[in-house]
Amino acid sequence: MPGGRLTDEDRERIAAGLAEGLGYAEIGRRLERPASTIMREVTRNGGPDGYRAEAAQQDTRHRARRQKQTPPPVPSLPDVGYGRDPRAVQDITESFTALLVQQGLPRMEARVLACLHIADAGALTAAELVARLRVSPASISHAVAFLEQQGMLQRERLPGERRERYVIDDGIWLRNLLAGLQMTQALAAESRRSAAVLGAATPAGARFESSAELLDLVSDAFRQAMDKWRQILAARGVDQD
Structure with a gap:
């Protein structure tokens, strides 16, 4: 598999693959590059x-010139025990962050969430996040406030200390799915109401009716997935509160 930086030709082929509607994995196979490399390249460039x-x-050339002028600090590579390759850990951290950003999460919030996922403890203090991400305490404060509001992390106070740490658990995606389910159900209900107002026999009404049917199917799939996951967590003895 070729290494090194992407070339002009590589970028032309990536653009062509995107124009064809190909996914990152397929473009990566054609270029003999990891899908994560393609995803990072596309995410950071529009x-x-x-x-x-x-x-x-x-x-890319502009970034390279800036980096030569002011070399950035070498990022820390924590949680590389268990015989892990530090660079591989860094790669999955960047890929997971890029994917979260692509899904609509602000970049700093995505970096914090990825950092917590990579940490074996699944929990870090604000000071630890500042040190690992090399950002200001204010940036961490804003990010964790947003993630907590979205139900994507929780705060807990360390025993006998005033410090708090931020925690993710096995219920994070269940809560995320629940929020998605509630939104999907609301869209389905509004689509059915719109179809009734416009008339189901009209083109616009039929469009809303069709949308409601699809959203109902998605809601059913969400509920089934959530029920199955609750069963898995219960079997593991995980508290779901």
Whole structure:
């Protein structure tokens, strides 16, 4: 598998693959590159709809010049025990962060969430997050406040100390699915109401009716997945409160 930086030709092929509607994995196979490399390249250069090969190449050159002028601090690579390859850990951290950003999570919040996932304890203090991500305490404070509001992490106070740490658990995606289920159900209900107002026999009404049917199927799938996951957690003896 070829290594090194992406070339102009690589970026042209990535742009062509995106235009064909190919996924990152397929583009990566064609270029003999990891899908994570393709995803990071596209995410940092406009996303799937805004990626342009020439612009991406120019931005990469600009970043390279800035890095030569002011070398950034070497990022810490924590939690590399168990015989893990530190660079592989860094790669999955960056890939997971990029995927969260692509799904709509703000970048700093995505970095914090990825950092907590990579930590074996699944819990870090604000000071530890500042040290690992090399950002200001204010950035961490804003990010964890947002993630807590979304139900994606919890706070807990260390025994006998004033410090808090931020924790993720096995219920994080269950809570995320529940929020998605509630939104999907609301969209389905509004679609059915719109179909009734517009008339189910009209083109616009039929469109809303069809949307409601699909959203109902998605809601059913969400509920089944959540029920199955609760059963798995119960079998593991995990508290689901």
